[in-house]
Amino acid sequence: MKQQKTPASLILLFGATGDLAKRKLYPSLYNLFEKGLLSDRFAVVGVARRLKGNEDFRNWVKDSIMTFGERSDQLEEFISHFYYQSHDVSDSSSYTQLKQLVDRLDEQYRLEGNRIFYLAMSPEFFGTVAGHLKADGLTETNGFKRLVIEKPFGHDLQSAIELNNEIRKAFLEEEIYRIDHYLGKEMVQNIEVIRFANAIFEPLWNNRYISNIQVTSSEILGVEDRARYYDKNGALRDMVQNHMMQIVSLLAMEPPIRLTTDEIRSEKVKVLRALRAIKPEEVHQFFVRGQYDQGMINGKEVPAYRDELNVSPDSNTETFVAGKLLIDNFRWAGVPFYIRTGKRMRKKSTKIVVQFKDIPMNLYYKNGSHLNPNLLVINVQPEEGITLHLNVKKTGQIMETTPIKLNFSTNSIDGMNTPEAYEKLLYDCLRGDATNFTHWDEVALSWKFIDTISTVWEQEKGDFPNYQAGSTGPKCSDELLAKDGFCWWSDTELNGKKC
Ligand SMILES: NC(=O)C1=CN([C@@H]2O[C@H](COP(=O)(O)OP(=O)(O)OC[C@H]3O[C@@H](n4cnc5c(N)ncnc54)[C@H](OP(=O)(O)O)[C@@H]3O)[C@@H](O)[C@H]2O)C=CC1
Ligand SMILES: O=C1O[C@H](COP(=O)(O)O)[C@@H](O)[C@H](O)[C@H]1O
Numbered sequence: 001m002k003q004q005k006t007p008a009s010l011i012l013l014f015g016a017t018g019d020l021a022k023r024k025l026y027p028s029l030y031n032l033f034e035k036g037l038l039s040d041r042f043a044v045v046g047v048a049r050r051l052k053g054n055e056d057f058r059n060w061v062k063d064s065i066m067t068f069g070e071r072s073d074q075l076e077e078f079i080s081h082f083y084y085q086s087h088d089v090s091d092s093s094s095y096t097q098l099k100q101l102v103d104r105l106d107e108q109y110r111l112e113g114n115r116i117f118y119l120a121m122s123p124e125f126f127g128t129v130a131g132h133l134k135a136d137g138l139t140e141t142n143g144f145k146r147l148v149i150e151k152p153f154g155h156d157l158q159s160a161i162e163l164n165n166e167i168r169k170a171f172l173e174e175e176i177y178r179i180d181h182y183l184g185k186e187m188v189q190n191i192e193v194i195r196f197a198n199a200i201f202e203p204l205w206n207n208r209y210i211s212n213i214q215v216t217s218s219e220i221l222g223v224e225d226r227a228r229y230y231d232k233n234g235a236l237r238d239m240v241q242n243h244m245m246q247i248v249s250l251l252a253m254e255p256p257i258r259l260t261t262d263e264i265r266s267e268k269v270k271v272l273r274a275l276r277a278i279k280p281e282e283v284h285q286f287f288v289r290g291q292y293d294q295g296m297i298n299g300k301e302v303p304a305y306r307d308e309l310n311v312s313p314d315s316n317t318e319t320f321v322a323g324k325l326l327i328d329n330f331r332w333a334g335v336p337f338y339i340r341t342g343k344r345m346r347k348k349s350t351k352i353v354v355q356f357k358d359i360p361m362n363l364y365y366k367n368g369s370h371l372n373p374n375l376l377v378i379n380v381q382p383e384e385g386i387t388l389h390l391n392v393k394k395t396g397q398i399m400e401t402t403p404i405k406l407n408f409s410t411n412s413i414d415g416m417n418t419p420e421a422y423e424k425l426l427y428d429c430l431r432g433d434a435t436n437f438t439h440w441d442e443v444a445l446s447w448k449f450i451d452t453i454s455t456v457w458e459q460e461k462g463d464f465p466n467y468q469a470g471s472t473g474p475k476c477s478d479e480l481l482a483k484d485g486f487c488w489w490s491d492t493e494l495n496g497k498k499c
Contacts, residue, residue: 006032006430008041009114010105012098012138014089014129015121016046017060019225020150024181025120026061027069028423033078034070037427043105046084047098057084081109089125095136102138113143116429120150122229127166134170148177148429151242152233153438156454157447164440173440177429182243183436184421184428186410187380191250191352192264194378194386201376202255204356206331211373212486214338214353215247217380218345220297222469223319227310234317236289236454239341245272245446246438248337251352252327261435265442272445276326283456288476290320291462292344295469302344302469316462319343322477323453324484338481340488344469350380353489369401375489385409389494403496 011029015021032038046057058079065075085101087094106113117133119126126149133139133147147167154160167176182188195201204210217239223230230238246268253267278286294304306313320342327337356374364371375389385408394402428436467474472490481487 003035003037004431005037006039006042006427007114008039008109008111009116009143009430010102010109010111011042011044011116011118012047012102013044013118013120014047014125015119016057016084017048017050018120020120021046022060022064023068024422025118025426026064028420028426030065030069030075030078031420031423032427034072034074038430041109041111042081043109043111044082045098045101045105046082047087047089048084049086049088051084051086053086054082054084058082089121089129089132092132092136095132095138099136099138106141111143113141115139115141115143115145116148117146118148123150123152123154123163126163130167130170139170144175144432145171146175146177146429146432147171148179150179152229152237153178153242153443154447155233155237156451157444160443160447164443174434176440177425177434177437178439178443179425180242180246180436180438181421181425183246183438184423184425185350185380186420187378187384187386188247188250189424189436190386191247191378194376195251196255207333207335209356210335211355211357212336212338212484213248213251213355214489215244215251215340215351216353216488216490217243217341217350218347218472219341219343220345220348222292222302222305222344223308223311225309227308231311231315231317234289234454235319235321235341235343236287236450236457240321240323240339241446241450242438244339244341245449246442247352248325248339249442251354252332252337254331259435261433264435265439269439269441269445270329271327272442272449274327274329274332275445275449276328277449278452280452280456283453286325287321287323287453288474288480289318289322289457289462290342290467290474290477291315291317291464292319292342292467292469293465295344295471297344297346297470304465304469305344306465316458316464318457318462318464320345320467320473320477322473322480324480336484336486338486338488340473340477342467342473346470346472347491348382349491352378352380353494354378355486355489364399364401367398367400371401372403375494377489377494379409383409387494 051057061079061082085098119129139145154163249268249271252271256263256267292305305319306315322340325337354376358373362371371391377387379385388406390404391401392404394400
């Protein structure tokens, strides 16, 4: 099917000089433009404080694309659609002027009143901006209006409810696009296709045949220059509440009756509703945490988390989380979903491993054959693809088995994938497809689950630091699986070492 062009639209980008806009949004929009997927009738208005005017802004965007994207001869034409307003979002008087600019561009580019409001700035401003957009008439338009909102969506359930109530005064739920960039990743989107387009997987996709599922997202990076945000949030809120729980929902959901936004979301929500709530006294049994110490990464010494800029020297913030989730429904009763994420780990890798149950009997034991469990590995990044681990006969005279891998890999276009994820999500949002954005019900249910864990962790001092930068995380993470008789399928194990 040929990809459709997006409808004529205006993108009003708050936080136009920020890191996210520069590294991800401009290169992604440019890719859409270059591929001919962006309507010729588009305009972008950037809002921030530090630049002076259109010219300054266009150079800024150009620089972003030349640094983080690919330059081509269409760049000048692309940036001619960019406009800027220097504006402090807490200053109520600036919105009238912004409305005039937006209305003028609407006419100039024949945008039919279609408006995307993208909030790529600190969450403390989300409510204020949404309120002004309505009060000052920017949301009064004949076309569509959509609010794209970045993470974090709240700090806990209560703050998320408050934020949601604020933005709902100006936008309907179906007009709100809550970004979870993992949902824009090629292989995360592929989970659904692997499951629902292959007769060999779906009949086995349940507690009769699967022993456990593991989702790992490890990063080499530390907190970089985001410590002010990160130290108040930690890995549980930064990665687990959103990305990891979204992946679990996609792995565990029932087949939707059709591939519409509502049907898919409704199945994901059912998974989150079936998630077994952890009681405060059970937190240690189900979740463990870590914080990195100094160590070596790629031959370079890196500091401990507590020595990073803007991190408190006695910080109790976790940079690593591993947990066990149980889904109490007919399909998944008794199957643990293990999740693990951490900063300053040995490798950048996001991977899902589905471990199938052992067959009832090993007929080949007499020749010393150890049968490895069958595994389906979904490589999300940096490699993209799937690997199926099977046992076959070792070539030769005796009936001996040997493990093999059937491998499908698609080389990722952008190495780390993230710009591509934003490109897909921007494209979806412009076309009004909210499937790969999180619904309020999903946000609320995942905060409800997470809140018990964070409350317990905040009340107790973590035994930190407890893992070296450049390692695979703290010992307690391995112990979490070992007590259930499993181990993490890291690269060494996947490459033949026994688990
Ligand atoms: N960076 C990333 O990789 C990711 C970021 N996010 C989320 O995206 C959002 C933006 O993050 P990021 O780009 O890193 O943040 P930055 O701190 O880099 O950028 C913040 C932006 O907001 C603008 N701004 C700040 N205060 C005001 C104000 N009072 N009035 C007008 N503009 C203001 C800044 O511009 P100026 O100073 O010129 O006014 C700047 O453009 C956050 O919610 C973050 O959690 C999510 C995932 C990844
Ligand atoms: O949302 C976030 O994700 C990134 C990791 O994203 P990836 O696409 O590189 O896997 C993480 O570094 C960041 O802390 C978090 O806010």
